[in-house]
Amino acid sequence: MIDFRKVQFLLSAHAIGQLPAPVYPDIAFAGRSNVGKSSLLNRLVDRSNLVKTSSKPGKTQSLNYFLVEESLYLVDLPGYGYAQVSQQTRQxxxxxxxxxxTTRSTLACVVVIIDLRHELKQLDRELVDWLRYLDTPYLPVYTKADKLSRNQQMKNAAxxxxxxxxxADDRIIFSSSTGQGLDSLRSRLSGFARSISVTPPGEGFIAPI
Ligand SMILES: Nc1nc2c(ncn2[C@@H]2O[C@H](COP(=O)(O)OP(=O)(O)OP(=O)(O)O)[C@@H](O)[C@H]2O)c(=O)[nH]1
Ligand SMILES: [Mg+2]
Structure with a gap:
């Protein structure tokens, strides 16, 4: 299994042209604003503050790349569904x-993070439908489980x-506060990372003379 703790911040991309070369698989983290994407990432890599979190929605505004063990990119995406920013910024x-x-050929999985406390929101549904349509692998993670009793967790997850x-096998119930679901998350993400082949740096095609 990948050791997610061997991680370093790589770059923040504000445009597609700024992405790193696709020499490792990408695992991206998507979800509504303030759902807990950045907190989940911190828990995954066992750091309290590698990724900046905030109680105010709209904290993450670019594609933030982290490199794990010279083998995998983790990508923290900006949240969707936050009404307080301008239409232009949102678009x-x-x-x-x-x-x-739609263009990242090395995208191994989109982790779709959903608040376990709330009813399904239309934007979450649309994201999952869109990923299915694109045939992009995805993993739903229901987070903030610590806010609910075990009974309520099961009811809401269903x-x-x-x-x-x-x-139930298709998704993970998770808490960034308690670490519930962390082992399953790490093992599922290791599997996704192995599922696509990329050309590692230095092993590019060499033209015959
Ligand atoms: N109790 C509890 N609180 C959480 C959990 N995950 C996140 N939070 C809190 O939810 C708030 C938002 O967390 P972030 O990780 O910044 O959320 P985000 O999805 O990255 O937000 P944006 O970058 O603004 O889209 C913070 O106050 C976190 O402390 C969790 O599993 N349990
Ligand atoms: Mg964030």
Whole structure:
């Protein structure tokens, strides 16, 4: 399994042209603004503050790349569905994410992070439908589980599963606060990372003379 703790910040991309060379698989983290994407990333890599989090929505505004163990990129995406930013800003985020997901050939998985406390939101549904349509691998993660009793967790997860037409095996119940679901998350993401082949740096095609 990949050691997610061997991680370093690489770069922040505000345009597709700024992405790093596709020499490792990408795992991207998507979800509504303030759902806990950056917190999940910090828990995944076992750092309290590698990725900046905030109680105010709209914190992450670019594609933030982290490199794990010279083997994998983790990509923190800006959140969607936050009404307090201007229409123009929202559309430029949306445009960047759309272009990223549709063109990044080494995208191994989009982790779709959903708040376990709430009913399924239309934007979450649309994201999952869109990823299915594109045939892009994705992993739903229901987060903030620590805010609910075990009973309520099961009840809410079943409702989200039904809304997304998933079974319990297809998703993970998670908490960044307690670490619930962390082992499953790491092992599923290791599997996704192995599922696509990329050309590692230094092993590019050499033209015959
Ligand atoms: N109790 C609890 N709080 C959480 C959890 N995950 C995130 N939070 C809190 O939710 C708030 C938002 O977390 P972030 O990780 O910054 O959310 P984000 O999705 O990256 O937000 P944007 O970058 O603004 O889109 C913060 O106050 C976190 O402390 C969790 O699993 N449990
Ligand atoms: Mg964030």
């Amino acid at each position: 430029s985020w949306q445009g960047l994410i759309t272009e990223y997901v 409702a989200l599963d039904a809304g997304l037409t998933l079974t």
